[in-house]
Amino acid sequence: MQKYPILDKINTPEDVKRLDAAALPELCAEVREFLIEHVSKTGGHLASNLGVVEITVGAHRVFSAPQDCIMFDVGHQCYVHKMLTGRQERFDTLRRFEGMSGFLRPAESPYDCFVSGHASNSISAALGMARAKRLLQEEGRVVCVIGDGALTGGMAYEALNDAGQSGEPLIIIFNDNEMSIGKSVGALADRLSRIRLKPRYFKLKAKTKTLLQRCPQGQHVISGISAIKNRLKSTVLKETLFELMGFRYLGPADGNDIQNVCTLLQEAKNLNEPVVIHLKTVKGKGYLRSEQNPDEYHGVSAFDVVAGQVKSKDQRSFSTVFGDQLCAFAENDPHLCAITAAMADGTGLSEFGKRFPQRFFDVGIAEEHAVTMASGMASRGARPVCALYSTFLQRGYDQLLHDVAIAGNHVVFAIDRAGLVGADGQTHQGVFDVPFLLTVPGMTLYAPASYAELESALQQAVYHTAGPVAVRYPRGGEGRYTDNTFDRPFAVLRHGSDVTLISYGIMINQALSAAEKLANHGISARVIKLNCLSNFDLSTVLASINETGRAVILEDSIQAGALGEKIAAAAAQQGCRAHIKLLNLKNRFIPEGTVDQLYSAYEIDSDAVVRCVLEQKDGR
Ligand SMILES: Cc1ncc(C[n+]2csc(CCOP(=O)(O)OP(=O)(O)O)c2C)c(N)n1
Numbered sequence: 350m351q352k353y354p355i356l357d358k359i360n361t362p363e364d365v366k367r368l369d370a371a372a373l374p375e376l377c378a379e380v381r382e383f384l385i386e387h388v389s390k391t392g393g394h395l396a397s398n399l400g401v402v403e404i405t406v407g408a409h410r411v412f413s414a415p416q417d418c419i420m421f422d423v424g425h426q427c428y429v430h431k432m433l434t435g436r437q438e439r440f441d442t443l444r445r446f447e448g449m450s451g452f453l454r455p456a457e458s459p460y461d462c463f464v465s466g467h468a469s470n471s472i473s474a475a476l477g478m479a480r481a482k483r484l485l486q487e488e489g490r491v492v493c494v495i496g497d498g499a500l501t502g503g504m505a506y507e508a509l510n511d512a513g514q515s516g517e518p519l520i521i522i523f524n525d526n527e528m529s530i531g532k533s534v535g536a537l538a539d540r541l542s543r544i545r546l547k548p549r550y551f552k553l554k555a556k557t558k559t560l561l562q563r564c565p566q567g568q569h570v571i572s573g574i575s576a577i578k579n580r581l582k583s584t585v586l587k588e589t590l591f592e593l594m595g596f597r598y599l600g601p602a603d604g605n606d607i608q609n610v611c612t613l614l615q616e617a618k619n620l621n622e623p624v625v626i627h628l629k630t631v632k633g634k635g636y637l638r639s640e641q642n643p644d645e646y647h648g649v650s651a652f653d654v655v656a657g658q659v660k661s662k663d664q665r666s667f668s669t670v671f672g673d674q675l676c677a678f679a680e681n682d683p684h685l686c687a688i689t690a691a692m693a694d695g696t697g698l699s700e701f702g703k704r705f706p707q708r709f710f711d712v713g714i715a716e717e718h719a720v721t722m723a724s725g726m727a728s729r730g731a732r733p734v735c736a737l738y739s740t741f742l743q744r745g746y747d748q749l750l751h752d753v754a755i756a757g758n759h760v761v762f763a764i765d766r767a768g769l770v771g772a773d774g775q776t777h778q779g780v781f782d783v784p785f786l787l788t789v790p791g792m793t794l795y796a797p798a799s800y801a802e803l804e805s806a807l808q809q810a811v812y813h814t815a816g817p818v819a820v821r822y823p824r825g826g827e828g829r830y831t832d833n834t835f836d837r838p839f840a841v842l843r844h845g846s847d848v849t850l851i852s853y854g855i856m857i858n859q860a861l862s863a864a865e866k867l868a869n870h871g872i873s874a875r876v877i878k879l880n881c882l883s884n885f886d887l888s889t890v891l892a893s894i895n896e897t898g899r900a901v902i903l904e905d906s907i908q909a910g911a912l913g914e915k916i917a918a919a920a921a922q923q924g925c926r927a928h929i930k931l932l933n934l935k936n937r938f939i940p941e942g943t944v945d946q947l948y949s950a951y952e953i954d955s956d957a958v959v960r961c962v963l964e965q966k967d968g969r
Contacts, residue, residue: 380402383432419493451774531693674803762818784911846896877890902932916929
């Protein structure tokens with residue numbers, strides 16, 4: 350017997366259109382089974398995808414991709430879209446090295462109309478596509494799916510403000526499951542829950558429908574009722590935010606009912622104006638464990654479907670060490686505050702939030718706001734620690750420059766997931782922070798390599814550094830290096846006379862392994878570990894490079910503006926004649942894979958260092 354009798358026959362969205370409407374619920378059930386079967390093997394964003402099955406099937410039934418563009422905000426919920434657009438066979442490679450991306454990636458398929466990964470960009474992108482289509486007289490509509498979590502991001506409001514008055518026939522599907530990764534936060538989430546709970550509106554709606562059905566011409570009236578319904582709704586609910594911004598608003602309605610979804614999408618398609626369809630869905634639907642714990646099943650590693658996900662609670666990581674240290678500070682320091690942008694759990698701050706709720710601020714997916722808000726706090730004497738993933742801090746670069754650095758406010762940035770992060774791929778690798786932070790005047794940047802060093806770095810940053818300061822540390826746990834040399838800006842970890850290996854943070858483990866391997870080749874390598882990457886006197890490091898005559902600078906960063914270039918420039922300026930090689934990620938985007946696979950493929954692992962030194966020795 351075929352496991353997925355309907356889904357197996359779906360190779361393109363045209364196949365979804367050809368199905369009998371009565372077969373759609375069964376297709377949705379098969380899609381859910383397929384998701385659970387595959388994501389439990391590869392890991393990935395399970396709960397979000399289980400929630401959008403009907404929305405995605407409906408979108409591909411009513412619209413005609415790729416001529417119609419279907420955009421997913423964040424894109425972590427695009428797996429169903431990938432299944433319906435000819436990529437079912439690639440699911441075994443989901444988020445793997447040289448495999449299928451877990452986000453929309455235009456290079457992967459013509460059905461992926463725009464890059465996704467970072468939240469809240471979908472409405473802007475969709476509006477841009479709609480405008481371009483009109484200008485170029487190209488056929489096709491633009492639809493975007495955005496969750497209530499992504500709708501906490503400021504860019505979404507900038508786009509709504511523009512799109513609402515644009516007149517473009519853009520369709521926004523608002524996927525409202527009341528969840529970001531954790532519970533959605535903020536005034537909008539609060540307001541929406543009141544809309545959902547407004548019993549007077551729903552009672553009135555039901556009564557009107559029953560009354561009309563009893564009238565002889567009632568059915569006609571019901572078909573044309575949309576306008577009246579919207580007016581009725583507005584009177585009772587006041588106008589929704591979307592209506593105030595110029596959108597036609599349809600809903601709220603059950604987004605896990607496929608017929609419902611198709612009807613509303615068709616209605617929106619018939620309208621020639623900006624429309625928001627408000628659909629309520631259940632995150633994690635179809636797998637009880639994820640329905641009950643959607644936050645735990647938002648992003649999962651491989652797991653056993655029957656037993657569920659087993660999370661070892663005590664596993665230490667740089668994030669948990671950070672969270673513990675911050676709680677320890679907060680116990681004795683009433684001015685200390687923690688800020689997260691929708692990543693309380695990921696950054697290790699959940700416990701802080703429970704223990705110090707008055708001093709814990711989850712601002713939603715709003716990194717720009719987080720940075721400036723932290724600076725506002727610092728300007729009035731509070732001690733804010735703003736914990737963001739490296740890749741998401743990219744959003745706050747101008748806020749860092751303009752709102753923090755010019756005034757020299759003492760904001761501490763805890764930069765989690767710095768360096769390569771693995772399976773999330775090119776949109777999430779934390780490989781730009783060193784270059785962009787080093788461009789900020791007055792910024793101090795620390796790079797601890799062990800748990801003990803992270804604690805010392807935080808102590809240094811929170812209590813002994815003025816102005817803006819960042820501490821960068823990687824995803825996961827420490828490596829072979831577990832010492833603490835944080836009482837100095839840099840430390841010589843190993844003495845040697847033939848070559849100097851310079852690195853920082855987690856990459857120091859690769860440098861130390863390389864030094865051992867080089868010893869087997871008869872090469873004596875000195876290893877220098879940098880603790881502070883900014884504002885320090887490079888002359889001692891340059892003197893060491895001069896002594897050995899050769900150096901390799903190893904970084905998990907793109908090259909432009911990173912430390913290697915800085916040291917090489919300083920060496921040139923000071924007339925240092927040593928031969929310096931830079932080993933880093935060059936200037937390119939790094940796709941998904943395990944971190945070790947990527948170190949090796951992009952040549953920043955210990956073997957690459959050895960090869961580099963041997964080539965240097967041969968004069969290459
Ligand atoms: C700029 C940015 N910050 C943080 C994240 C991390 N992140 C990924 S998904 C997500 C929650 C999204 O919630 P929602 O849009 O409601 O989608 P759901 O998973 O609930 O369907 C967050 C915070 C991100 N992708 N981009």
